Amino acid sequence: MAGSRVSRRCxxxxxxxxxxxxxxxxxxxxxxSGVAAPLRxxxxxxxxxxxxxxxxxxxxxxxxxxxxxxxxxxxDVRVSDGVIVAVGRAVDTDNAQVVDGSGVICMPGxxxxxxxxxxxxxxxxxxxxxxxxxxxxxTARLGVHMTPxxxxxSVRLGVAEALSAGVTTVHNWxxxxxxxxxxxxxxxxxxxxxxxxxxxxxxxxxxxxxxxMNMDGVxxxxxxxxxxxxxxxxxxxxxxxxxxxxxGAGARGVVTIEMLKRDWDGARAxxxxxxxxxxxxxxxxxxxxxxxxxxxVQLVHPLLTTPEERAVLKMRDVRYSTSPAGEAxxxxxxGVIQLGELLEAGIKVSLSTDHTTNASCDPxxxxxxxxxxxxxxxxxxxxxxxxxxxxxxTLDGAVDLxxxxxTGSLTPRKRADMILIRTTDxxxxxxxxxxxxxxxxAQPANIDTVIVDGRILRQAGRFTALxxxxxxxxxxxxxxxLRAKADWPPV
Ligand SMILES: [Zn+2]
Numbered sequence: 086m087a088g089s090r091v092s093r094r095c096x097x098x099x100x101x102x103x104x105x106x107x108x109x110x111x112x113x114x115x116x117x118s119g120v121a122a123p124l125r126x127x128x129x130x131x132x133x134x135x136x137x138x139x140x141x142x143x144x145x146x147x148x149x150x151x152x153x154x155x156x157x158x159x160x161d162v163r164v165s166d167g168v169i170v171a172v173g174r175a176v177d178t179d180n181a182q183v184v185d186g187s188g189v190i191c192m193p194g195x196x197x198x199x200x201x202x203x204x205x206x207x208x209x210x211x212x213x214x215x216x217x218x219x220x221x222x223x224t225a226r227l228g229v230h231m232t233p234x235x236x237x238x239s240v241r242l243g244v245a246e247a248l249s250a251g252v253t254t255v256h257n258w259x260x261x262x263x264x265x266x267x268x269x270x271x272x273x274x275x276x277x278x279x280x281x282x283x284x285x286x287x288x289x290x291x292x293x294x295x296x297x298m299n300m301d302g303v304x305x306x307x308x309x310x311x312x313x314x315x316x317x318x319x320x321x322x323x324x325x326x327x328x329x330x331x332x333g334a335g336a337r338g339v340v341t342i343e344m345l346k347r348d349w350d351g352a353r354a355x356x357x358x359x360x361x362x363x364x365x366x367x368x369x370x371x372x373x374x375x376x377x378x379x380x381x382v383q384l385v386h387p388l389l390t391t392p393e394e395r396a397v398l399k400m401r402d403v404r405y406s407t408s409p410a411g412e413a414x415x416x417x418x419x420g421v422i423q424l425g426e427l428l429e430a431g432i433k434v435s436l437s438t439d440h441t442t443n444a445s446c447d448p449x450x451x452x453x454x455x456x457x458x459x460x461x462x463x464x465x466x467x468x469x470x471x472x473x474x475x476x477x478x479t480l481d482g483a484v485d486l487x488x489x490x491x492t493g494s495l496t497p498r499k500r501a502d503m504i505l506i507r508t509t510d511x512x513x514x515x516x517x518x519x520x521x522x523x524x525x526x527a528q529p530a531n532i533d534t535v536i537v538d539g540r541i542l543r544q545a546g547r548f549t550a551l552x553x554x555x556x557x558x559x560x561x562x563x564x565x566x567l568r569a570k571a572d573w574p575p576v
Contacts (some may be wrong), residue, residue: 104393123275127309137539145186149495164501167539194253195448196482199437205243211442221444228290233270240274250529253502260287287322323361369394386418395430408439410449420509434483505534
């Protein structure tokens with residue numbers, strides 16, 4: 086039987102209707118039981134997410150990011166029950182819904198490898214030009230007042246923004262897990278929005294540096310939440326080690342190498358990967374001397390590495406995440422983004438947002454900034470192509486997080502995490518080289534469709550199930566509530 090051809094907008098109606106029904110059912114259940122808010126635990130209600138179906142994206146500019154497959158212009162992608170089952174010039178459309186791919190780029194969703202989602206709703210209080218209202222003072226001062234419900238709303242806001250910007254996997258760097266309920270709330274927000282990601286359980290804002298991390302809490306999360314439906318994995322966010330010299334970074338904790346080893350040993354005993362900021366004095370050699378580096382370690386902010394350290398990182402297969410929007414705001418005295426040096430050394434690098442309190446999520450803008458800074462500092466001395474940048478933002482992120490077998494490219498048998506980007510928008514047309522367009526021209530507003538694990542979560546630039554107005558309203562309420570509790574900052 087030939088598949089029926091439908092427009093992208095028609096599919097939206099169907100998916101939105103499914104989402105609306107599910108949401109109404111959940112609301113009725115809550116009303117009947119007298120429960121004000123859904124249960125935010127691993128045993129909580131199933132999220133109101135669209136069903137996975139069988140569909141074919143037909144006639145798109147397909148960028149697989151799989152070197153063995155290459156690109157198809159035009160090409161098709163067939164998805165069934167969450168899995169990419171075929172990619173090519175013309176795939177079988179039998180028993181499938183057909184989505185018109187003319188005028189769109191079809192590519193893997195972006196993989197964001199370091200993002201403090203719990204800080205999303207602190208955005209109204211952070212100022213880039215007033216030091217006492219910078220990211221560190223605001224998050225340290227208000228973070229201690231956050232309830233689990235605040236964490237839920239903040240993470241949900243961040244994930245909603247991520248999805249709208251084409252991110253289909255996010256590494257939730259959760260360094261304000263104030264209680265078991267806070268951890269459950271953050272995980273619930275990831276689950277309820279349908280995002281793929283890693284939850285990196287971290288220390289609490291303001292905890293003493295001479296106390297070890299709460300590994301019992303981490304073990305409990307592993308027991309209660311993993312493996313779940315396979316979308317969310319678990320790791321830890323580590324405190325920093327040694328002396329720090331970047332404004333405010335010490336607020337996250339600075340521990341001795343002995344304490345750090347204790348935390349990392351605890352994570353490794355549970356089989357969990359580790360992530361750590363390296364702002365300030367580089368800790369690489371101290372970590373190497375303590376025998377702590379390995380392929381389960383992701384470092385963040387590659388600004389001050391030496392050639393000797395890069396050789397160590399390559400040898401130990403350590404990954405490095407760069408967050409250009411924030412890093413480019415730091416004074417050059419604390420280092421520069423060393424993308425060229427890291428790639429030359431053969432180190433696995435990935436791309437991240439870090440936080441959205443003073444820069445919105447924009448993977449296109451991040452790639453553009455990286456390219457500009459690279460050209461500005463190194464130019465042709467270290468060749469960097471647009472395609473390499475798109476790989477950095479997709480497949481390399483999946484490699485960093487250890488999930489490249491599941492996502493990061495449009496490869497048959499991987500899960501279907503993909504985005505459709507309109508090339509007929511005014512800032513994109515007439516379309517030339519698609520990689521050039523993605524890095525030099527594209528914006529999140531060009532994203533038409535976002536699919537995670539085979540579920541169409543956004544279409545025609547709108548959520549299919551998530552209630553945009555509710556996300557905004559509840560984030561605003563929570564932000565105002567935090568300021569009232571802290572009695573700061575002044576209005
Ligand atoms: Zn960070």
